[in-house]
Amino acid sequence: MEGRPLDEEELVEQARGGDARAYEVLVRRYQDLAFRTAYVIVGGSADAEDAAQEGFVKAWYALPRFRAGSPFRPWLLAIVANEARNRRRSGRRQDDLALRVAEDRPSGDAAPSPEAAAVDREQRRLLLDAVGRLGESDRQVIACRYFLELSEAEMAAALGCRRGTVKSRLSRALHRLRAVLAEQGTPAAAPDARLQGGER
Amino acid sequence: MSRRELDLDQALADLAASLEFPPTPDLAAAVTARLDEAPARRPAAPARRRGRLAGLVGRPGWRRLAVAGLAAVLLAVAVLVASPGTREAVARRLGLRGVGVQLGGPPPPTVTTRPGERLDLGLGERVTLEEARRRVGFPVLVPGAAGFQEPAAVYVNEAVPAGGRVDLVYRARPGLSASPFTDVGLLVTEFRGQPTPEFLKKVAVLGMVEEVRVGGEPGYWFSGEPHFFTYRDAAGSLQDEQTRLAGNTLVWQRGELTLRIEGEISKQEALRIAESMR
Numbered sequence: 518m519e520g521r522p523l524d525e526e527e528l529v530e531q532a533r534g535g536d537a538r539a540y541e542v543l544v545r546r547y548q549d550l551a552f553r554t555a556y557v558i559v560g561g562s563a564d565a566e567d568a569a570q571e572g573f574v575k576a577w578y579a580l581p582r583f584r585a586g587s588p589f590r591p592w593l594l595a596i597v598a599n600e601a602r603n604r605r606r607s608g609r610r611q612d613d614l615a616l617r618v619a620e621d622r623p624s625g626d627a628a629p630s631p632e633a634a635a636v637d638r639e640q641r642r643l644l645l646d647a648v649g650r651l652g653e654s655d656r657q658v659i660a661c662r663y664f665l666e667l668s669e670a671e672m673a674a675a676l677g678c679r680r681g682t683v684k685s686r687l688s689r690a691l692h693r694l695r696a697v698l699a700e701q702g703t704p705a706a707a708p709d710a711r712l713q714g715g716e717r
Numbered sequence: 718m719s720r721r722e723l724d725l726d727q728a729l730a731d732l733a734a735s736l737e738f739p740p741t742p743d744l745a746a747a748v749t750a751r752l753d754e755a756p757a758r759r760p761a762a763p764a765r766r767r768g769r770l771a772g773l774v775g776r777p778g779w780r781r782l783a784v785a786g787l788a789a790v791l792l793a794v795a796v797l798v799a800s801p802g803t804r805e806a807v808a809r810r811l812g813l814r815g816v817g818v819q820l821g822g823p824p825p826p827t828v829t830t831r832p833g834e835r836l837d838l839g840l841g842e843r844v845t846l847e848e849a850r851r852r853v854g855f856p857v858l859v860p861g862a863a864g865f866q867e868p869a870a871v872y873v874n875e876a877v878p879a880g881g882r883v884d885l886v887y888r889a890r891p892g893l894s895a896s897p898f899t900d901v902g903l904l905v906t907e908f909r910g911q912p913t914p915e916f917l918k919k920v921a922v923l924g925m926v927e928e929v930r931v932g933g934e935p936g937y938w939f940s941g942e943p944h945f946f947t948y949r950d951a952a953g954s955l956q957d958e959q960t961r962l963a964g965n966t967l968v969w970q971r972g973e974l975t976l977r978i979e980g981e982i983s984k985q986e987a988l989r990i991a992e993s994m995r
Binding site: 676698 | 729876
């Protein structure tokens with residue numbers, strides 16, 4: 518599930534021994550993940566940067582307590598997410614999940630007609646809008662699963678919940694997302710939605 | 718998964734592929750610079766505290782509190798150092814399930830009680846009382862005492878400690894002043910304490926801790942000078958960085974549960990609220 522590169526354990530071991538250069542490699546490897554996870558929680562880039570940076574620094578000091586051989590990502594995410602949550606509580610509410618839908622299809626997709634592309638884009642925008650209307654907890658669990666593509670263990674770490682409850686939280690969130698979509702009248706909630714992948 | 722579930726699943730995956738996050742800042746450079754600044758590669762606690770406070774007092778508006786915090790630290794340290802012998806003797810008989818009470822010994826390295834962050838109490842996710850009751854593996858108690866039956870906010874953290882933890886927060890109001898350490902009127906914490914490892918760590922000074930009984934079960938009342946207090950973080954580590962100062966606090970045992978009340982209240986008031994929990 519973790520799919521760790523071979524040398525991660527070695528890097529972590531070196532960093533645990535006090536090698537700051539090895540740790541820098543780890544930070545570089547996971548800075549996207551850490552920053553985006555923090556962003557999903559705090560909803561603003563300045564706070565997300567702050568939380569991720571502080572999380573990495575705290576993780577460095579906590580490394581002696583890291584259990585050798587256990588996966589690094591969930592451990593790191595728990596620390597970063599905790600920093601992010603602390604900022605969210607102490608700070609003002611940010612523009613929630615101000616993510617954008619890219620203008621262009623990601624490369625590798627078949628180029629649709631300009632009209633179809635516009636419809637696609639509009640559908641994705643509506644879906645993102647619906648996600649943004651969910652409560653904080655639902656939004657975060659959906660973002661962790663789909664936007665950050667976290668494993669269950671990582672989701673539990675990022676959300677600060679038990680691993681056993683991740684699935685049920687996700688399914689409750691999807692249920693409520695479907696309700697929001699139905700309210701919007703977005704066809705994504707209906708079986709014949711244009712958004713479904715199978716027909717493309 | 719049903720067809721409909723698959724559709725939404727696919728639609729979200731499709732959305733994710735075209736989603737733009739803000740650009741990631743160069744964290745590796747910033748983090749490395751901060752680690753390089755530190756006197757040792759993984760410095761001992763005192764060096765880190767110096768660095769932290771230097772940064773704090775440099776910021777306008779933070780100076781007063783940082784200095785006050787530092788003064789409290791120094792005072793506590795001074796008193797602790799004075800009575801090492803007694804401290805050893807007492808430390809052995811203190812402690813509840815999930816709570817370590819350390820009288821003396823090395824003070825925690827940092828004080829993070831600072832303006833703007835004082836509401837950072839290391840709480841979990843904000844939920845309703847009903848939701849909190851569903852999420853944790855123990856019966857959540859609420860004070861029956863008048864004025865405390867309806868907490869202003871309820872937080873749950875399912876991950877740490879094992880079995881979860883619930884916090885009830887009460888706003889300051891006439892007759893219940895805001896604590897300078899938490900900014901709230903009263904903070905009630907409940908968790909199922911395990912003998913080890915401890916979830917809360919307290920470093921206090923002899924003479925400020927009093928053994929009490931709550932409903933016939935053991936407890937401690939901390940008062941007078943602020944004491945240090947550390948929670949385990951979401952990753953399960955006792956984070957020195959999360960140490961903060963706490964004011965008057967009652968910690969007690971109730972069966973498997975360990976409870977904690979913090980606020981600017983008298984011992985009698987704390988005991989009255991504690992006895993009313995059900």
